[in-house]
Amino acid sequence: MDEGNPVCITFQNSTKGDVSEKLFCEIITDARYGKQSLITAQRCRVGKFILNKNRQPPAEYYFNSGRYASYEIAENAVLSLCRLEKEYGTLKIEPLSKKSTKFDICILYLKPEKAMRIIQAMAYYNGTPADIQTIGAASVCSDCVAGTLNKGISLSFGCKGSRKHSKYSSEEVPIGIRYDMLEKVEKALGIIPGTFD
Helix, strand or coil: CCCCCCEEEEEECCCCCEECCCCHHHHHHHHHCCCCEEEEECCCHHHHHHCCCCCCCCHHHHHHCCCCCCHHHHHHHHHHCCCCCCCCCEEEEEEHHHCCCCCCEEEEEECHHHHHHHHHHHHHHHCCCCCCCCCCCCHHHHHHHHHHHHHCEEECCCCHHHHHHHCCCCCCEEEEEEHHHHHHHHHHHCCCCCCCC
């Protein structure tokens, strides 16, 4: 990453944590710049749905955003998002620089060329394209957390909410990597040719 730290997310069974007044993507950004958080909930209604803290799909919210042609399409958009299927009590969110034990997911904010290299590192082992699914909404919670747990790696182009509230650069894309994939990615990055080789 050119700026800040990679962010580690650990799903914990404990129910002792804070109810944050921040949005999930803002908490991730805080960790990128050094803050550790232990949360049981956060205030984003879409994030609550994605992270399994609210079972009610926020279709009305999506429809009222003006980004979908009808209520039915907004509802379809919400239901198409990748949701977390893992049970947990709290989320521990912290910069990689402060992490000393195993975690579940690492989120990075990369320029497109560096994100491409991560995808190429995965292809080094299996020769198949990355399965990237994004709708331009719920990018950090759905694409980079829930999607990453399911697929091992997930790239997003961001969303209006995360770009607005967590203010990452327009030149950056968030990417999630599951813990068990990190060593393989790191190893492959040292083997595959560089962009200008």
